[in-house]
Amino acid sequence: MGITKTEIFTNEQNQLASMLKVLGHPARLAILNYIIQQDACICTDIVEEIGLAQSTISQHLKELKNIGIIQGTIEGKSICYCINEQVWKTIQNDFNGFFNKPVSADSCC
Amino acid sequence: MGITKTEIFTNEQNQLASMLKVLGHPARLAILNYIIQQDACICTDIVEEIGLAQSTISQHLKELKNIGIIQGTIEGKSICYCINEQVWKTIQNDFNGFFNKPVSADSCC
DNA sequence: ATTTTTAATCGTAATATTACGATGATAAAT
DNA sequence: ATTTATCATCGTAATATTACGATTAAAAAT
Numbered sequence: 001m002g003i004t005k006t007e008i009f010t011n012e013q014n015q016l017a018s019m020l021k022v023l024g025h026p027a028r029l030a031i032l033n034y035i036i037q038q039d040a041c042i043c044t045d046i047v048e049e050i051g052l053a054q055s056t057i058s059q060h061l062k063e064l065k066n067i068g069i070i071q072g073t074i075e076g077k078s079i080c081y082c083i084n085e086q087v088w089k090t091i092q093n094d095f096n097g098f099f100n101k102p103v104s105a106d107s108c109c
Numbered sequence: 110m111g112i113t114k115t116e117i118f119t120n121e122q123n124q125l126a127s128m129l130k131v132l133g134h135p136a137r138l139a140i141l142n143y144i145i146q147q148d149a150c151i152c153t154d155i156v157e158e159i160g161l162a163q164s165t166i167s168q169h170l171k172e173l174k175n176i177g178i179i180q181g182t183i184e185g186k187s188i189c190y191c192i193n194e195q196v197w198k199t200i201q202n203d204f205n206g207f208f209n210k211p212v213s214a215d216s217c218c
Numbered sequence: 219a220t221t222t223t224t225a226a227t228c229g230t231a232a233t234a235t236t237a238c239g240a241t242g243a244t245a246a247a248t
Numbered sequence: 249a250t251t252t253a254t255c256a257t258c259g260t261a262a263t264a265t266t267a268c269g270a271t272t273a274a275a276a277a278t
Binding site: 036102 | 115132192
């Protein structure tokens with residue numbers, strides 16, 4: 001056990017859930033915030049800014065890259081990370097697609 | 110280790126992250142979907158609908174209750190769960206507050 | 219050529235999550 | 249009073265996550 005039974009859910013549910021799971025960590029939100037704010041950045045900056053070990057930040061960056069919300073390009077000795085606008089917007093759309101469903105006012109409670 | 114260092118992040122980051130973490134599981138999205146669709150429901154129905162053990166569903170319901178997005182009222186022998194509209198909207202606002210930040214087109218990559 | 223800088227990866231410990239069956243608790247039905 | 253129905257909680261196994269230090273890899277600077 002301990003393994004999510006993805007096969008019993010819809011693709012929509014699985015995909016949105018996996019996005020939200022990655023976003024559901026304060027370090028990763030902080031990283032996204034920082035990248036947006038800086039408009040460009042390298043890993044060492046983030047490490048200093050956030051205050052986690054370099055390897056930990058690298059791991060979080062990897063997860064963010066996995067869902068495509070950020071991308072890194074090699075810039076000489078360092079790596080420049082930035083937001084992938086398209087994925088960013090897709091996530092926002094998917095989220096709102098889910099949350100815009102009308103919640104009826106006369107529900108049971 | 111293995112414990113998230115919440116103390117180094119902002120309240121905003123921690124709060125949004127914990128919401129998204131709860132939403133980041135397909136079963137919990139499926140439960141929310143079902144409650145909205147039914148407009149009222151009890152746990153047994155969800156168990157049949159979703160196909161996880163009753164105790165597992167109960168655990169997921171507990172987590173959803175913890176963030177306030179659903180609430181349950183005792184209805185005789187069973188319990189009626191419904192969406193808390195206010196929390197629902199707050200989550201949506203917080204999420205969009207984060208995601209509406211402009212992602213500049215001329216970023217580094 | 220060697221050293222330095224930067225970031226990824228490996229190994230690992232601590233903790234959290236997911237799921238299930240079994241058991242408990244409470245209210246309704248018999 | 250006993251049984252049934254409904255849901256929560258407990259105990260537990262399997263797996264995943266978080267974080268760190270150590271190591272590796274690759275490019276730049278010396």
